Amino acid sequence: MIANTGKNSLFMEQLDALAGPLKKEKPSDWVAQLREEGLTRFRELGIPTVKDEEWKYTNVSALAGHRYALAAKSALSPAQRKDILARYCGKADVNIVFVNGALDKELSNFGKIPPPLGGESLPAAGVEISMLRDALLKDAAALKEIWAHYDPQKDPAFVALNKALTQEGIYIHVSDKIIANQLIHILHVTHADGEAIATFPHTVIRLGKSSEASVLETHVGLNDENIYLADPLTDVLLEENATLHYSKAQKESLKAYHVGTTRVWQRRDSTFNGFSLAAGASITRNDLDIVINGEGAAAFLNGLYSVYKDQHVDNHTSVDHRVPNATSNQLYKGVLNDAARAVFSGKIFVQPIAQQTNSYQLNKNLLLGKGCRVDTKPQLEIFADDVKCTHGATIGQLNEDEIFYLQARGVPRKIATRLLTQGFVDDVLNRLTRGSVREQVARLVAPSLAALEG
Amino acid sequence: MFEIKNLHAKINDTEILRGINLKINAGEVHAIMGPNGSGKSTLAKIIAGHPDYEVTEGEILYEVNFKKINILELEPEERAQDGIFLAFQYPVEIPGVSMSSFLRASFNALCRHQGAEEMDPLDFDVFLRKKMKLLEMDEKFINRPVNVDFSGGEKKRNEIMQMAVLNPRFAVLDETDSGLDIDSMRIVADGVNKLRDKNNAMLVITHYQRLLNYVVPDFVHILMDGRIVKSSGKELALEVEGKGYDWLIKK
Numbered sequence: 001m002i003a004n005t006g007k008n009s010l011f012m013e014q015l016d017a018l019a020g021p022l023k024k025e026k027p028s029d030w031v032a033q034l035r036e037e038g039l040t041r042f043r044e045l046g047i048p049t050v051k052d053e054e055w056k057y058t059n060v061s062a063l064a065g066h067r068y069a070l071a072a073k074s075a076l077s078p079a080q081r082k083d084i085l086a087r088y089c090g091k092a093d094v095n096i097v098f099v100n101g102a103l104d105k106e107l108s109n110f111g112k113i114p115p116p117l118g119g120e121s122l123p124a125a126g127v128e129i130s131m132l133r134d135a136l137l138k139d140a141a142a143l144k145e146i147w148a149h150y151d152p153q154k155d156p157a158f159v160a161l162n163k164a165l166t167q168e169g170i171y172i173h174v175s176d177k178i179i180a181n182q183l184i185h186i187l188h189v190t191h192a193d194g195e196a197i198a199t200f201p202h203t204v205i206r207l208g209k210s211s212e213a214s215v216l217e218t219h220v221g222l223n224d225e226n227i228y229l230a231d232p233l234t235d236v237l238l239e240e241n242a243t244l245h246y247s248k249a250q251k252e253s254l255k256a257y258h259v260g261t262t263r264v265w266q267r268r269d270s271t272f273n274g275f276s277l278a279a280g281a282s283i284t285r286n287d288l289d290i291v292i293n294g295e296g297a298a299a300f301l302n303g304l305y306s307v308y309k310d311q312h313v314d315n316h317t318s319v320d321h322r323v324p325n326a327t328s329n330q331l332y333k334g335v336l337n338d339a340a341r342a343v344f345s346g347k348i349f350v351q352p353i354a355q356q357t358n359s360y361q362l363n364k365n366l367l368l369g370k371g372c373r374v375d376t377k378p379q380l381e382i383f384a385d386d387v388k389c390t391h392g393a394t395i396g397q398l399n400e401d402e403i404f405y406l407q408a409r410g411v412p413r414k415i416a417t418r419l420l421t422q423g424f425v426d427d428v429l430n431r432l433t434r435g436s437v438r439e440q441v442a443r444l445v446a447p448s449l450a451a452l453e454g
Numbered sequence: 455m456f457e458i459k460n461l462h463a464k465i466n467d468t469e470i471l472r473g474i475n476l477k478i479n480a481g482e483v484h485a486i487m488g489p490n491g492s493g494k495s496t497l498a499k500i501i502a503g504h505p506d507y508e509v510t511e512g513e514i515l516y517e518v519n520f521k522k523i524n525i526l527e528l529e530p531e532e533r534a535q536d537g538i539f540l541a542f543q544y545p546v547e548i549p550g551v552s553m554s555s556f557l558r559a560s561f562n563a564l565c566r567h568q569g570a571e572e573m574d575p576l577d578f579d580v581f582l583r584k585k586m587k588l589l590e591m592d593e594k595f596i597n598r599p600v601n602v603d604f605s606g607g608e609k610k611r612n613e614i615m616q617m618a619v620l621n622p623r624f625a626v627l628d629e630t631d632s633g634l635d636i637d638s639m640r641i642v643a644d645g646v647n648k649l650r651d652k653n654n655a656m657l658v659i660t661h662y663q664r665l666l667n668y669v670v671p672d673f674v675h676i677l678m679d680g681r682i683v684k685s686s687g688k689e690l691a692l693e694v695e696g697k698g699y700d701w702l703i704k705k
Binding site for chain 2: 423426
């Protein structure tokens with residue numbers, strides 16, 4: 001039920017104003033249905049409050065206190081456009097660039113996919129990238145199959161809101177047995193001076209049997225003063241024996257709200273190799289929801305968050321082992337400075353049938369500021385008896401012995417602190433095996449780590 | 455070049471050093487021996503600037519550019535930048551920081567202090583490999599985290615290797631011999647001896663006389679209960695090895 005707070009009602013009021021113009025577009029039946037589902041569900045839920053168990057440590061009421069506009073016209077200068085290309089797009093083979101929620105064709109390079117191994121034609125045989133609305137007209141059945149995994153009546157608030165207000169999205173489909181070595185990069189840039197905007201991008205990734213692909217999703221804000229809401233939703237389906245390397249890297253403006261969800265459905269012997277970077281926003285909430293529905297599947301969830309000032313970052317992961325003989329492995333590391341706050345909630349479900357599950361979870365936090373705080377909550381619900389599940393969480397400061405050792409070798413304390421923090425971070429960064437992705441992530445996290453020296 | 459004057463120090467209100475006096479000239483090697491708990495390692499840590507100890511009286515004078523300064527007023531890193539080195543009794547493990555980035559940070563900090571340019575990373579790599587060879591350390595260690603999964607002997611060799619990289623003017627070796635097998639002892643001692651010259655000095659702290667067979671000191675001091683109770687030439691080390699420390703208490 002909607003909590004009857006002033007802010008929440010302000011947000012609910014504008015919901016109709018935002019949704020109204022979308023209805024005039026005459027979308028396909030499916031889009032209309034998706035939006036209607038989302039609207040109905042979101043009206044039921046409203047903006048979550050701290051009374052909601054899932055939002056106990058993250059208060060998003062500030063998010064509801066703004067008036068948002070959908071997709072403001074981007075007013076990027078030529079210099080800014082050049083900068084975006086140089087800074088974020090240099091390393092990928094495919095760049096799909098959204099500015100303020102709308103596809104920017106000029107900044108994007110879709111078709112120039114080099115052929116995958118064994119492929120001949122251009123664009124790459126077996127790798128199909130299209131706008132979600134086109135895919136819905138062409139191949140609605142494939143998308144329906146993915147969405148049918150989730151009960152719309154149970155969608156969390158920001159998934160429902162994304163569905164209600166989504167305008168554009170991307171559909172990536174890799175055909176059976178295609179090994180795509182290229183990096184597909186989806187970049188979301190927000191830049192809107194003067195008005196608060198909201199974006200609801202929806203990405204759908206489907207990997208066919210025995211295929212492999214690498215996708216990087218980046219979310220950045222250009223101006224640290226901009227207030228905006230980013231509510232992205234990414235749906236992934238991995239068919240038998242498929243492998244997806246998926247990284248989400250986010251560094252929004254210091255005043256932005258980022259509430260994102262990634263849902264992954266894994267079939268037999270598939271591998272999800274995930275990485276999540278949260279390098280800042282006023283409030284960040286990332287939900288990563290994995291369902292392992294096929295034996296022999298493996299999910300790797302690695303994450304890094306680094307925040308300072310009064311930023312708040314919240315990572316919720318959920319891994320649902322519904323079948324036997326699957327593996328999940330999580331390592332989330334956080335660096336906090338000043339008065340920043342972090343939340344980690346890691347749910348692992350092992351259903352009665354899921355014997356021989358092997359599940360591992362570790363959350364490590366480094367507190368560098370005097371006013372920072374971490375709430376970490378592993379949550380294991382194990383209903384099978386022959387499983388191996390371990391979890392752990394640490395919250396600590398830098399080791400003074402290590403700092404002294406460096407100082408005794410002539411390294412000033414500040415540089416020693418930086419070196420040790422980088423060491424803490426590198427451990428998880430090095431799990432990104434693709435150099436170009438690792439570099440991009442390292443570059444995005446660098447400013448928040450550099451803030452330590454200030 | 456290095457002089458300790460009436461040094462008193464405590465940790466958590468327990469007085470450990472009770473008036474140490476010691477003068478070391480350039481080119482000399484001094485050894486400090488003493489039973490457990492006599493204050494040997496405390497002295498080493500205070501010279502390096504460990505924050506856990508409080509100096510209540512006295513000073514440590516060190517000559518930098520023909521000027522005597524009291525190093526107790528300097529930060530630990532400033533002491534190191536001025537050429538003071540401590541080979542740790544228990545070298546610290548630093549997971550996540552590789553040997554090469556650790557030593558490059560250290561070497562560059564010293565370069566900057568001396569107004570010299572930082573060494574090019576590739577040149578530094580070559581330089582580092584040479585020093586590792588000197589201490590017969592496997593090159594694979596270069597990319598390993600500092601001291602992590604090193605054996606006891608490898609850690610001690612690593613300390614002397616770092617000393618070779620930083621080329622200090624005054625080095626304190628804190629029980630570098632403990633935990634070393636005979637081969638490592640020889641390698642470490644050879645390394646130390648190669649670094650001896652007329653412009654630098656060393657203070658070798660040890661519990662046993664063994665190391666002093668290889669690194670022959672000019673002077674030996676016996677530290678007991680926070681004071682130096684006897685000083686003499688290298689033969690004193692043999693005497694202590696034979697008779698133990700008890701006979702010195704009665705004096």
